[in-house]
Amino acid sequence: MKLSEDIAGWLDTHAEALDRGTHASGDRNASDAPAELLSTLARAGLFRIGVPAARGGTGGTTTDAVLAIAATAAHSQAAGFVFWxxxxxxxxxxxxxxxxxxxRxxxxxxxxxFAGATGLSNAMKYLGGxxxxxxxxxxxxxGWIANGQVPWATNLxxxxxxxxxxxxxxxxxxxxxxxxxxxAPGVTRSPDLxxxxxxxSSTASLRFTDARxxxxxxLxxxxxxxxxxxxxAFLGMQCGLSIGLAQRSIAGARERGEAGRSILSDELDALAITLDEQTRLLSEGIESRVFETAPRGLFELRIGLVDTAIAATQLEVQARGGAGYMVGRDGGLARRWREASFLPIVTPSLVQLRTALAEARQRKVA
Known part of the structure; x- marks a missing residue:
């Protein structure tokens, strides 16, 4: 999927502000981009993708929503994270x-x-034991009295x-x-983390103290x-973050190929093929609903896509050379490097997923 020029341009212009929570100049009051993000994505119709027309959407599949998140994340992981x-x-x-x-x-x-936040990361880890x-x-x-916490959630x-x-x-x-x-009485939101x-991305923690x-x-x-x-949908759409970053870094590395770094072209071609295959398998698993009863393949794809995104950013570092380490000349690479470092710790983290897979294999052997 390709975003419209208007939304792509807006995201490119404000990507640094969304990442830092500030204007690119460093003045925390200079940009309204974080406050405008949700409405900007909505005006582009992005939240309606994959939602049945009878319920206010534009139709399509869950995969269409995954690809829309990927297209957004290619310009800004903060925007993709909120979209997710x-x-x-x-x-x-x-x-x-x-x-x-x-x-309602x-x-x-x-x-x-109105903003929706997913505090179900804990629940997904609970489901995986x-x-x-x-x-x-x-x-x-x-109803109920609730006591507990959400250590962190985005879009609050x-x-x-x-x-x-x-x-x-x-x-x-x-x-x-x-x-x-x-x-709800008894709900407390922390300052942004x-x-x-x-x-x-309006990421904070929540505490419920005798919340009514x-x-x-x-639900x-x-x-x-x-x-x-x-x-x-939770993990599949999360995979869109990795797909988008990988696509952008591969494209960024190719852009620099003319600068005497065409030696990287074979690696970039192989990585692009891997990314396409991973995306295809993700789509097939979601649309066939096989991941509902056999989540192992989904866990493995989530891990594999993060690895692909990190590999793509490393190739972009090599392709950009010294310019990629200079402020104003890196083409957004420094931000993408930070974004890549975030992907392995998005809950459930890769360590948690690998642990769940290892325990499942151990149970099967036993």
Whole structure:
């Protein structure tokens, strides 16, 4: 997928501001790009891709959404990261039996006037046996009292968001999935986290202290049924971040090939072929729904795509040579290097995924 010239130009112009949370000049008050990001992506119709027309979208498949995130991330990982969070939260509503909540929240989510955050990283690790759930619920006549935390989540636009969280319901004895609005009593948002990059992504932590949650915010009462169905979109769209960065760095390296560095062309060709094959396998697995019951292939692709993105940035470093280490002459390479270093730690991190795969192999052997 290729973005329109208008949105691509806007992202290129503001990529540094979105990464640093500032204007490229360093004046923290000089750019409104982070505050405008959600509405800018919405005006381009990006959040509607892969959403059924009957529910306010433009149709298409989940793969179309993955490729749209990739096209955005090629210009700015911060923008791609926000796009991923918003679009995955939309997917949660599409997959939820709570049609009333979906009817209320889908319109503002699609037009970018309301932010959706995915606090389900903990839940995905829980599903893979990596860690326990970090939020507990006690039932009340009106709903639940929530206590717990989300260590970090992106797209927590101040005073204008909802976050999806999996929690243990101590009444039913089983975990469910809930959408917690920012203004629920007892919800506290931290200041934006002091990140190395992607600082314009409204990334913060949340704490729930006797937070009151009405029953209308239940997405699904059985996390074990719901999470495997949304995990392919969660991780698949996350893979779009790696695809976009790899595509941009391969293109950047090719641009410098004329500067006496054509020796890299064979490596770039091989890496591009690998990227195309990984993208094809990702699409096939998502659309066939095989990843819902056999997630191992999805985990392996997520790991492989991060490796491909990192390899692409390293080739771009070689292709740009000394100019890539000079401010104003690097063509955005320094930012892409920071972006590449972020990809392995996006939850679930590569270490967590590799651990889950190793334990699965061990169980099979045993």
């Amino acid at each position: 969070a918003q679009r995955v939260f939309i997917e949660y509503l599409l997959q939820s039996p709570n049609d009333v909540l979906a009817a 929240w889908l319109p503002p989510l699609l037009d970018g006037t 990596i860690e326990s759930l970090q939020t507990q619920l006690e039932p009340t006549p009106e 636009v101040k005073n204008n968001f909802a976050v999806a969280v999996a929690a243990d319901d101590n009444g039913s004895g089983r975990p469910g999935v809930y959408a917690i609005p920012h203004d 002091d990140l190395v990059g992607l600082r314009g 949650l009405a029953r209308e915010y239940l 699904h009462d059985d996390a074990h049924d719901y999470l495997p169905r949304v995990r392919p």
